[in-house]
Amino acid sequence: MSSTDLLFDLTPTEEQQMSREVVRRFAREEMAVAARAADEAGALPAGFLRKTVDLGLNFMPVPEALGGVGAGRSPVSNVLTIEDLACGDMSMAIAALAPLSVINCVMDYGTDGQKEIVSQALATAEFTPAAMALMEPGIGFDARRLNTRAVLQEDGSYLLNGAKSMVAFGPEARLLLVFADTGEGVTQGFLVSRDTAGIAFEQEDYMGLRPLPLYAMTLRDVTLPASARLTAAFDLKRMVSLGKIATAALAVGTCQAVLDYVVPYVNERIAFGEPIANRQAVAFMVADIATELEGLRLMVYRAAAQAERGLDCTRIAFLAHRNAIKYGMRIGTDGVQLLGGHGFTREHPVELWYRNLRALASLDGMLLA
């Protein structure tokens, strides 16, 4: 049956359903319960990253010949995983999935040599930090107009100069996918090992995502061999879309956590002699959270399913990302509002989700679906 005869379907595959059960339990038992302490400590819980290896996520897209499962690239499976992990905690979800995004990008656009390097380094029994380095410091980031430059040298190597921001793991990252302008507005990616000369990191400090180690990265006359460059098949437009889809999936998971938390709260909180949920002003806020969350989730699934089928997902990914920023933050702020003054304190997680959800507007290319 040709792909055009596919039916509209919202049922995950059996493999996806089984995987979701495992991931959701992990998000509940290992992430949600540890989120507050991690936020206060500004550090991931001890041993957390090691535990994520047992989920086996990094092995899925890696071919069997390279030691993986060979399940192929599945943006749909990825968004389900991102959503479920983010429901536990957004910072931990990003940390856990950053290496997978490097794997995904290299499986999509890497050379055979890069695929081997990435598989050997990241699809292992130990968690190996790795991250994408697309975002740049400042206001008005645009992946199509990067300030980091990669100049082709006469001997075929590249000379990179510039600054990156929000690079997960920073100096701890074994591998980094650094994106730079190779001239005339053409963006290209380079697989960089952390011990390359000319790279320096400085830890950054943000409103939220506090357990996630984020770094500013400077590249000063970094020389890379031609073999570090992704192939000519590199498709910035598609990669940016996959990034937008992943960011929107983070919003879905985090907003689900908000909804799951406010429902029992407004049902139990008594004011004027009855639960505040009995008031339409409160109940309708909850109804709108549920409605917009459901709509956002469907947008994310649609874009991911388009990407998986090889359809052009640019438009829906762009729109899903816009709505993730808009409604993700609205749900974040309504979550605090519904708890009133209590929501403003650190006794409840809604203020944490509020801070994390504001990051959605600045997470370009951190994760890929």
Added chain:
Amino acid sequence: MINLELPKRIEDTRALLRQFSSGGLRPISRKYDLLEPKDTPQELYELSKLLGGGRNRGDTAGEGGSGNRNGNNMSMVVSSAEICWGDVGLFLALPTVGLGNAAVNAVASQQQKDEWGDLYAAMAITEPGAGSDSAAIRTTAVLDGDEWVINGEKIFVTAGYRSKQVVVWASLDLSLGKAAIKSFLVPKGTPGMTVTRVEHKLGIRASDTAQIVFDNCRVPRANLLGNPEIARTADARKKAFGGVMQTFDNTRPMVAAQALGVARAALDLTYELLADKGVALDYEKSYFQMSAVENDLYDLEAEYETARLLVLKAAWMADNRQPNSSNASMSKAKAGRMGNQVALKCVEICGQLGYSKAHLLEKFARDSKIIDIYEGTQQIQQLIIARQVLGKSSSELK
């Protein structure tokens, strides 16, 4: 397997209906908006024949026997949206697809269907004193020999003037509350049923909206649609009315689909009118590159696509026999407010030209309002969603 694109069969039907809408409905759109006719627009008799069986074909089962279905609900929401892209007022005015038809078809025997002839049944529920709270209707039906005697007043009956039959909600016993509410088929021309008024409206002016008075109107006993028994226990009564309200779970996505059609029409026309204004949506721009107008348009597109998926999901659930009450309401709530917001914003963006009757944009903005009102207002949908999400009864969350 998760896939949110339409199957080819439904997509093909949609493309055909686009031709029907642009070639058949658009040319007479303004004419009937200005006329606000009581009778069915003449052109619609011929046009509705073109629709034929194309709007209601069978299910498409999933490949490999997965059991997934894209059936009538999915087809209907897509088709409705596409016809409403042409004109939502004319869509409502299409003869032979009255809102009451489904209620009749669900329960009538073949003999009754033969006897009642071609079905074009309006639905009469709302009363001057009972709108959203349909359980509060005061119209009564009393059995007298082998006939029901109906008394009361109904308003806002879509196609109430033009239809061939009216399905009217009436109570068998006002003291027994909503469980005693039953529906009755009353053919036009039945003595005692009089259309007393046809409304003049903000929009959907091609469709008639009537007030109907029942004054000792007598219909045969068999014209009560469904079960004539009144549930005996309080619990059973609640269930009975719940069954009545459940029909809305299927119809709400259909009405939500109307908003999709109007919104898409407004956006498409806006792009036409903006053709020489240098507005370009490439879906890659960064926030810092887009103009204020483009920013608005991206927003409207995002709202439209989100509402569309909520409608498709609610229809898909109905096709697959999944309980969809809250999804049906989500689809109606989101699409209702989206359609109105989009159409109004498009008029604003297009300025004088948008506001002018020289184009249909102002009409779309007028038509869009009713979709956030009928078949359950925005607020009623929010109430239904909230009760489900919060696990509240209607007595707790009023």
